[in-house]
Amino acid sequence: MPVKTTAAKKAPKPSSEEKAPTKKVQKGEDSDKKVKASPELLRGFRDILPEEQGRWNFVRDTVRLVAEAYSFDRIDLPILERSDLFLRTIGKGTDIVEKEMYVFSDPSGRAVALRPEATASVARSYINHGMIDRPQPVKLWYEGPMFRHDRPQAGRYRQFHQVGFESFGVDEPIVDAQLIVLGVQIFRDLGLNVKVQINSIGTPECRHAYLAELVAYFRQHRSKLCEDDKRRLQKNPLRILDSKDEITLELLDGAPQILDWLDEKSKEHFMKVLEFIEEVEVPFELNPYLVRGLDYYSHTVFEFVLIEDDGGKSQNALGGGGRYDGLIGALGGRETPACGFALGVERIVRALAQAEIDPPQRPQPYVFFAQLGDAARRVGLRLFEEFRQAGIPVAEAFGKNALKAQLEAANKLGVELTLILGQKEVLDGTVIIRDMESGAQEIVDVKKVVQIVQKKLKSKEGVAPTTQSPVSDT
Numbered sequence: 001m002p003v004k005t006t007a008a009k010k011a012p013k014p015s016s017e018e019k020a021p022t023k024k025v026q027k028g029e030d031s032d033k034k035v036k037a038s039p040e041l042l043r044g045f046r047d048i049l050p051e052e053q054g055r056w057n058f059v060r061d062t063v064r065l066v067a068e069a070y071s072f073d074r075i076d077l078p079i080l081e082r083s084d085l086f087l088r089t090i091g092k093g094t095d096i097v098e099k100e101m102y103v104f105s106d107p108s109g110r111a112v113a114l115r116p117e118a119t120a121s122v123a124r125s126y127i128n129h130g131m132i133d134r135p136q137p138v139k140l141w142y143e144g145p146m147f148r149h150d151r152p153q154a155g156r157y158r159q160f161h162q163v164g165f166e167s168f169g170v171d172e173p174i175v176d177a178q179l180i181v182l183g184v185q186i187f188r189d190l191g192l193n194v195k196v197q198i199n200s201i202g203t204p205e206c207r208h209a210y211l212a213e214l215v216a217y218f219r220q221h222r223s224k225l226c227e228d229d230k231r232r233l234q235k236n237p238l239r240i241l242d243s244k245d246e247i248t249l250e251l252l253d254g255a256p257q258i259l260d261w262l263d264e265k266s267k268e269h270f271m272k273v274l275e276f277i278e279e280v281e282v283p284f285e286l287n288p289y290l291v292r293g294l295d296y297y298s299h300t301v302f303e304f305v306l307i308e309d310d311g312g313k314s315q316n317a318l319g320g321g322g323r324y325d326g327l328i329g330a331l332g333g334r335e336t337p338a339c340g341f342a343l344g345v346e347r348i349v350r351a352l353a354q355a356e357i358d359p360p361q362r363p364q365p366y367v368f369f370a371q372l373g374d375a376a377r378r379v380g381l382r383l384f385e386e387f388r389q390a391g392i393p394v395a396e397a398f399g400k401n402a403l404k405a406q407l408e409a410a411n412k413l414g415v416e417l418t419l420i421l422g423q424k425e426v427l428d429g430t431v432i433i434r435d436m437e438s439g440a441q442e443i444v445d446v447k448k449v450v451q452i453v454q455k456k457l458k459s460k461e462g463v464a465p466t467t468q469s470p471v472s473d474t
C-alpha cells in the first residue's frame with residue numbers, strides 16, 4: 001500500500017518555468033518547418049559544467065583525504081529508498097517530510113522517495129549489515145546527491161550534493177569533538193575560514209520539559225507569529241528557534257533557552273565536547289537557538305558557518321550535524337549511540353568561488369602531441385599510453401591537421417614541449433621534440449622519447465609532472 005505524504009498530496013502546481021517548453025507554431029506553417037524548443041532543466045536542478053569541475057574535484061579530493069586520515073570508511077548508498085525510512089527517522093512535522101520529499105509510487109506500487117539526506121540510509125545500512133558486531137565505533141563517510149522540493153534560491157537547489165560523516169557505537173563526547181575537528185580540518189585544507197556554532201538539545205526527556213516551557217512562552221505571543229511559525233508551534237515547536245521571521249527573532253530574546261533545561265549528564269557531555277574542541281583551538285560560538293530540523297538529534301548539535309570577508313557579519317551555513325543516539329533504535333535496531341554531520345558541496349564550491357580559490361580543472365599538460373597524418377595518429381595513441389604510465393599529462397588536438405594550427409593550440413595551452421610526428425618520423429622510428437620557449441628542435445628515438453622528456457621536464461625549473469591521467473584536448 002503506497003504511503004502518501006502531505007508532500008505527495010499537495011504537490012504544488014508546476015510554475016511557468018517548470019512546464020514543458022512549447023513554441024507557438026504559426027497557422028498554416030509547414031510541420032517540418034516547426035522550430036523545436038530547446039530542452040529545459042527542471043527548476044532547482046543544475047548541470048555541473050566542465051569549467052566548474054576544478055573546484056568540485058578540489059572539494060571531493062580534500063574530503064577523501066581527510067576521511068582517510070581520520071580512518072573513516074567510504075559507503076555508497078542508493079538514491080531511492082522506501083519513503084517510510086525517512087518518515088520514521090526525519091519525523092512528521094519537519095519541513096522535509098511535510099513539504100520537500102520527492103515521493104512517488106514505483107511501478108510495483110511501493111511508496112519510494114528520492115533521499116532528502118543520507119543519515120537515515122547510513123543507519124539503515126548499519127542495521128541491515130549487522131555492523132553492530134564490528135569493532136565500534138564504525139566510522140563511515142559518503143558523498144552524493146540529495147533531493148528536496150524546497151523553493152529554489154541562491155545556494156538552494158532541489159538536487160544538491162552532500163558529503164557526510166557518521167560515527168556509530170560510541171557515546172563518548174570525544175566522538176562529537178573529533179567529528180567537529182574533522183569538519184573544520186576539511187575547511188582549513190580548502191582554504192576557507194569557518195567557525196563552529198554549537199548547542200546541546202539534551203535528551204528527549206529534558207527536551208520534553210523545555211518544549212512545554214517554550215510553547216507556553218510563544219502561546220502568549222501567538223497572534224504576533226507568522227503563519228509558518230504558528231504551524232511550527234503546533235507541530236514542531238523546537239523549529240521556532242530557527243525561524244527567520246523578524247518578529248519571532250525579537251521574541252526569541254525573552255524565550256527560555258534549552259541549556260537551562262539540560263540534565264546533569266547532558267550538561268557534562270556538552271561541557272566535555274566544548275573542552276575538547278577548545279583544546280585543539282577550533283573557533284566556536286555557543287548558539288542557544290541552534291536546533292536541527294530533524295527529530296532524531298540529541299545532545300550536541302553544531303553548524304559550520306563561513307566567516308565572510310566582511311568581518312564576520314554575514315553568515316552562511318556550509319554544513320551541520322550532531323548526535324543522534326535515538327536513530328538506530330527508532331529504526332528497529334539495537335540502541336546504538338551515533339554522531340555525524342553533512343556538508344553542502346554547492347555551498348562550499350560557491351564559497352571557494354567567492355574567495356577566488358580556483359584550483360585547475362585538471363592538471364595542466366606539460367607536453368603537446370602534434371601529428372601529421374593517420375600513421376602518426378596511430379603511433380600517437382601508443383605514445384599517449386607510455387606518457388600516461390610515466391605520469392606525464394599530454395594534450396593533443398586530433399581535430400586539427402595543419403601543423404601550424406596544432407602549434408598554435410600548444411602555445412595556447414602553455415605547454416613546455418611539443419612532440420611532432422610526421423610521415424617521415426613514423427618511417428624512421430623517431431619523433432621531433434620542440435622546446436616551446438626557445439623554439440629549438442631535436443630528433444630523438446621514439447622508444448626513448450618518454451625518458452628524454454622526463455629528463456627535460458625535470459631540468460626545467462618548477463616543472464614537476466605529477467598526474468597519472470592522460471589529457472585529451474580535442
Ligand code: AMP
Nearest residue numbers: 155156157160317318319320343344347
Ligand atoms: P541539512 O541536511 O539540512 O542539515 O544540510 C546540511 C548542509 O547541506 C547545509 O548546511 C547546506 O550547506 C546543504 N544544503 C541543505 N539543503 C540544501 C539545498 N536545498 N541546496 C543546497 N545545499 C543544501
